[in-house]
Amino acid sequence: MSKTTRATQTLDKLKIAYTIVSYDYDPNADRIGLQAAEAIGEEPKRVLKTLMAELDGKPICVVVPSDHEVSMKKLASAFGGKSAHMMKPADAERLTGYHVGGISPLGQKKLVPTAIEITALDEPYIFINGGQRGLQIRLVPADAKEALKAIAAPLIA
Numbered sequence: 001m002s003k004t005t006r007a008t009q010t011l012d013k014l015k016i017a018y019t020i021v022s023y024d025y026d027p028n029a030d031r032i033g034l035q036a037a038e039a040i041g042e043e044p045k046r047v048l049k050t051l052m053a054e055l056d057g058k059p060i061c062v063v064v065p066s067d068h069e070v071s072m073k074k075l076a077s078a079f080g081g082k083s084a085h086m087m088k089p090a091d092a093e094r095l096t097g098y099h100v101g102g103i104s105p106l107g108q109k110k111l112v113p114t115a116i117e118i119t120a121l122d123e124p125y126i127f128i129n130g131g132q133r134g135l136q137i138r139l140v141p142a143d144a145k146e147a148l149k150a151i152a153a154p155l156i157a
Contacts, residue, residue: 053084056076068157101133104137121152
């Protein structure tokens with residue numbers, strides 16, 4: 001497994017400190033983020049999942065703790081939109097250039113507006129997908145927010 005991805009290249013370019021953590025990805029896991037948290041021995045609230053959604057027909061990226069679900073109503077409100085829904089997996093892969101289970105909010109093929117769950121910013125560190133299945137990036141939440149040019153908002157149900 002390569003530890004250099006578009007996600008890590010993005011952080012390198014921005015001179016943001018991070019650590020790579022590899023784990024055995026389980027393609028049969030019901031909830032990929034929770035499986036990642038268990039595999040690396042971290043609390044699920046610190047292992048964030050990356051979800052692709054559509055807001056009023058336009059793509060957006062959402063980063064939330066792996067043990068929570070996104071509230072579509074809160075998501076739409078965070079961006080000042082009317083309605084949001086999850087993007088189809090094939091569309092998410094085509095837009096991001098990553099495979100489901102390895103979608104990183106960093107280094108996506110097309111830059112889209114991104115939101116991060118505000119409670120994640122209270123953690124001393126977080127993990128986000130590194131751009132491939134079985135690869136997580138550990139970094140400071142404020143650095144993740146800066147790298148993503150994300151808004152922070154209450155997004156979980």
